[in-house]
């Protein structure tokens with residue numbers, strides 16, 4: 001509509017004026033992803049967002065995603081201004097892994113290598129030996145296991161148990177979860193599969209083990225999009241945030257994409273396949289971030305000492321992923 005168009009035009013002008021680039025996650029609303037593409041930014045998974053932000057020459061990054069993604073961008077590019085549409089966009093994994101208790105957990109097992117998911121605070125990253133995202137977690141844990149390392153894994157218990165099962169690595173798991181993926185239900189998925197017997201099931205590994213067990217492909221957002229592109233099936237049942245449908249449908253035109261069933265109706269389901277924090281990244285908020293004169297409402301700052309320490313495990317991941 002007219003107002004949206006107006007916001008888009010304003011944002012385009014502000015991106016130019018501020019030498020800024022829009023870095024968006026696949027779970028943001030389609031119009032945000034389209035705008036990132038249209039303006040030379042990126043739409044990707046969390047690993048690629050980190051790399052793109054680090055390597056792009058723009059002075060300012062505007063990160064449409066959740067707080068840990070903004071913090072990661074700032075840790076990797078302290079010289080850049082990193083803005084977010086809202087600083088309120090957090091993640092249940094980050095919230096469920098406070099530094100004090102996580103650090104005590106690590107201290108209790110000093111012979112373990114600490115591997116944390118990117119969905120954590122800068123302080124938790126600073127306590128870690130390795131940071132991983134879902135697209136590289138399996139390879140990194142395989143590598144550590146081959147060196148005989150015992151692992152502390154945090155915070156996603158579902159992703160952790162999937163990786164432990166796949167690799168056979170000895171892993172102590174923090175008991176966190178993503179409120180979006182935790183809602184996918186195996187029983188309802190089994191019933192849906194009966195209706196679509198030829199459909200392939202694509203599952204993000206933040207989902208419960210009973211759902212992962214039914215998958216034809218398990219992987220990060222970018223890996224699931226790839227699977228939709230390469231598997232021969234005409235129909236896919238997709239267990240991840242529905243924001244992914246925008247790029248998945250582009251990658252696999254003509255294929256039918258169906259949402260995997262979540263726990264309940266609107267009354268009982270906390271998230272219903274769409275992350276409430278990702279949903280905060282609207283056009284109005286992006287325009288506000290780019291035009292704000294008061295940095296405190298939109299700019300990401302990370303304490304210097306923390307940033308330098310957190311950069312080590314992040315660089316380790318990016319070097320490994322090369």
Ligand code: 13P
Pocket residue numbers: 044045046047119133134135178206219220221222
């Ligand atoms: P990836 O894009 O790395 O698969 O991460 C999923 C996620 O939950 C980000 O919030």
Ligand code: SF4
Pocket residue numbers: 027066090091092093119178179180181206241275276277278
């Ligand atoms: Fe966190 Fe889940 Fe939202 Fe991703 S989808 S930001 S893991 S709560």
